[in-house]
Amino acid sequence: MKLSDVVANAGLAIYAQIALVLFLAVFVAVAWRVFRPSRKADLESAGGMALHDAPQSDSPTSRLGAIA
Amino acid sequence: MTTATSAARLESFSYDDDIVRKFMWATLLWGFVGMLVGVIIAFQMAVPALNLGVPFLSFGRLRPLHTNAVIFAFAGNAIFTGIYFSTQRLLKARMFSDALSKFHFWGWQAIIVAAALTLPLGFTQAKEYAELEWPIDIAIAVVWVAFAINFFGTVARRRERHLYVAIWFYIASIVTVAVLHIFNNLSLPVGALKSYSIYAGVQDAFMQWWYGHNAVAFFLTTPFLGLMYYFMPKAAEKPVFSYRLSILHFWSLVFMYIWAGPHHLHYTALPEWASTLGMIFSVMLWMPSWGGMVNGLLTLRGAWHKVATDPILKFFVVAVTAYGMATFEGPMLSIKTVNSLAHYTDWIIAHVHTGALGWNGFLTFGMIYWLAPRLFQTKLHSTRLAEVHFWMATFGIIIYATAIYSAGLTQGLMIRAFDQTGRLQYPDFIETVLKLLPMYWARALGGTLYVAGILVMWYNVVMTWRKRPAAYEVPTYQAAPLAPKHVDPAPALPNGVWARFQAAHWHRIWEGKAVTFTVMTTVAVLVASAFEIVPTFLIRTNVPTIASVKPYTPLELAGRDLYIREGCFNCHSQMIRPLRYETERYGEYSKPGESVYEHPFLWGSRRTGPDLAREGGKRPDLWHVRHFENPREITPRSVMPRYQWLLQNSTDYGTIQQKVDAMAMLGVPYGAIEGGRALTQAEQMAREQAAAIARNIEKEGGPAGLQDKEVVAMVAYLQRLGTDIRKPAPGTTASTQGVTRAAPAGGQ
Structure with a gap:
């Protein structure tokens, strides 16, 4: 018996539907976790990282935003 | 964000901006080259004489050069520019290895040059966006691994605990592109620059469009979203609108995008369940995509007044808007009934260009205008010229998109039109092409305007570069290292x-x-x-097999390789969908079992010319010879290039045995036909068949002595296409063939 015979008789067609439900569940779980009010302050502070990514520097020109 | 225990000890470090400058210059160079090639082939569509009768300048060979150059050279270098700049700053760490950074840069540019040389010379795997042959594929894998080591090494050495959302998008892109590239490019080499896909037919198509769609997802979308989440807040001087939405955006895209590929194969010989699954996930993708678009646009809250005066923000706003339009249209196009109209037409080309020119192009331009003064440590030469570039590019897109959306809809509707007697209203395919020519001119004009805008940007950036200081200042930064063992500051956990x-x-x-x-x-x-x-x-x-479907003869196989070399699949599909207007025009719809020996599959994705799946036996051999010599002698105003060199070049009989052997290794049953003669006498068989075809061409009034010319191999291949299904299966009569014929889906 070949692997393809095993797989052909394994009823895999239903797997696609199971996966769809599975992935929807993950979506709902992530959404629920992320949008809980208790997480708001924590995550929103992380949202400012792009603006606060310049560490302490020995150079006055390291604040490159002033150059443009 | 570091713990208190490590805060007292600061480490000094600097960023490698030299590599960012290199990638930025490469972006500018290849952006111009790639889009210039696009403009050239746009003019070739309107004026076929511009193919110039030169093999390496013909549309079929230049089209993959255009797509590869724009995707991997322009967008690729843009991604690397942004990633190398933002990753160092978001992680507060210099890149893991300067040597790996340089290897990545020069390796990637060498790959681009290799592509620019091999594609026009006809070396191609015939898979869209994966055309490059096996040695270049290996080089891509090596360079990508070097990039990954460099990136993840930097992540490991970071001085910032939290990974900002842009880094997540980069991680997903790096990992997924590696997986896609490796699996889709598995092939068996049959020469220094020639290989056959290990997959065949339906499986090859499925693998290709799993790759192809996710190349769009994880090369043109997720890394650019990472760039958006970094550079948009920078330019707006506002934090991202909702970091929580960005998390949802990320996980939704990663979970859903990978399923959507089969929507490229609706109504083809793909299992119905796979097609439907691809459609459902594509429609679901609309939600996270628009979540990301809204998140990007609302990052400008309170800063909209700056858009009027800041060309960088203008570029970003249009980029994100184009992302929104393309990601609305994509799910819409994945719906089968909409897809039946749009597929194989210019509508798909328009959709792709909304994304490439609007989303990828404008985000890149905005990023470069933001980066150039910072990298060259001076002011931007001219904000006004950046404004000029913005408006040139915007009008270029508008002209392009208006023309090509019109062309797509026009051809789609003409192809499916029936007259009141129930017959095809436009039975000659050329009628549907000629109608598009004014739109092709408009497209070329729009593209020219867009490329001219890039020249303006070139001037602006070069002038900015000329004002750079004699030596770049390399600031030293200080930050605390991460504690070896991170202790999350979260409170003690409750029971339960x-x-x-x-x-x-x-x-x-x-x-x-x-x-x-x-x-x-x-x-x-x-x-x-x-x-x-x-x-x-x-x-x-x-994939039900069909007993009457046999492997190609050695000469037909050689002809098929010529079909691949010339890039015929760029304009001709070989896939008749089970729709009435398709079967009326082309004949019996295509079955999965007909493609089981197709390494690689050649179903195509666009019909500038008619489908060829049932071309075999429709016309005399001489018709094909004359048509290759000058298509316009057979079909007045045809836009097909001339292929007169097929009548001059000699067939490479010496490699035919090697090709047959390779196919046999891939499972094509050459041993089971004619006593396995092809396994030992492939060249002899090819010469015999070529002599017979050449005699027939001469008998039909054509030139003599073509038996050694490439055109004969090509004719052999074309005359075989789609004919097996009409033959009786071994041991049966014609009336009891092993093919179940279902009625086509009518009326669409």
Whole structure:
């Protein structure tokens, strides 16, 4: 018996539907976790990282935003 | 964000901006080259004489050069520019290895040059966006691994615990592109620059469009979203509108995108369940995509007044808007009934260019205008010229899109039109092409305007570069290293599983664990891929075999390789959909079992010319010879290039045996036909068949002595296409063939 015979008789067609439900569940779980009010302050502070990514520097020109 | 225990000890470091400057210059160079090639082939569509009768300048060979140059050279270098700049700053660490950075840069440019040389010379795997032959594919894998080591090494050495959302998008892109590239390019070499895909027919198509769609997803979307989440707040001087939405955006895209590929194969010989699955996930993708678009646009809250005066923000706003339009249209096009109209037409070309010119192009331009003064440590030469570039590019897109959307709809509607007697209203395919010529002119004009805008940007950036200081200042920064063992500041967890789940900052912890994060992202991608692809490969009933379908003869195989070399699949499909207007025009619809020996599959994705799946036996051999010599002598005003060199070049009989052997290694049953003669006498068989075809051409009034010319091999191949299904299966009569013929879906 070949692997393809095993797989052909394994009823895999239903797997696609199971996966769809599975992935929807993950979506709902992530959404629920992320949008809980208790997480708001924590995550929103992380949202400012792009603006606060310049560490302490020995150079006055390291604040490159002033150059443009 | 570091712990108190390590805060007292500061480390000094500097950023490698030299590599960012290199990638930025490369972006500018290849952006111009890639889009210039696009303009050239746009003019070739309107004026076929511009193919100039030169093999390496013909549309079929230049089109993949255009797509590869724009995707991997322009967008690729843009991605690397942004990633090398933002990653160092977001992680507060210099890149892991300057040597790896340089290897990545020069390796990638060498790959681009190799592509620019091999594609016009006709070396291609015939898979869209994966045309490059096997040695270049190996080089891509090596360079990509070097990039990954450099990136993840930087992540490991970071001085910032939290991984900002842009880094997540980069991680997903790096991991997934590696997986896609390796699996789609598995092939058996038959020469220094020639190979056959290890997959065949339906499976090859499925693998290709799993790759092709996700190349759009993980090369043109997720890394650019990472750039958006970094550079948009920078330019607006506002934090991202909703970081929580960005998390949802990320996971939704990673989980859903990987499923959507089959929507490229609706109504083809693909299992119905796979097609439907691809459609459902594509429609679901609309939600996260628009979530990301809204998140990007609303980052400008309170800063909209700046858009009027800041060309960088203008570029970003249009880029994100184009992302929104393209990601609305994509799910819409994935709906089968809409797809039946749009597929094979210019509508898809318009959709792609909304994304490439609007989203990728404008985000890149905005990023470069933001980066150039910072990298060259001076002011931008001219804000006004940046404004001029913006408006040139915007009008270029508008002209392009208006023309090509019109062309797509026009041809789609003409192809399916029936007259009042129930016959095709436009039975000659050329009628549907000639109608598009004014739109092709408009497209070329729009493209020219867009490319001219890039020249303006070139001037602006070069003038900015000329004002750079004699030596770049390299600032030294200080930050605390991460504590060896991170202690999350979360409060003590309550008792009970549910209470712990609710209270645990598990995602917050996860965001700080790069390895776990990367593994989970990879698992998400691989699981989805396995669920979708494995059944297609292993369930036999998905690809029912047809007893009368046999392997190509050695000469036909050689002809097929010429068809691939000339890029004929760029304009001709070989896939008749089970729709009435298709079967009326072309004949019996295509079956999965007809493609089982097709390494690679050649179903195509666009019809500038008619479908060829049932071309065999429709016309005399001489018709094809004359048509290759000058298409306009056979079909007045045809836009097909001349292929007169096929009548001059000699067939390479010396490699035919090698090709047959390679196909046999891939499972094509040459041993089972004619006593396995092709396995030992392939060249002799090819010469015999060529002599017979050449005699027939001469008998039909054509030139003599063509038996050694490439055109004969090409004719052999074309005359075979789609004919097997009409032959009786071995041991049966014609009336009892082993093919179940279902009625086509009528009336669409």
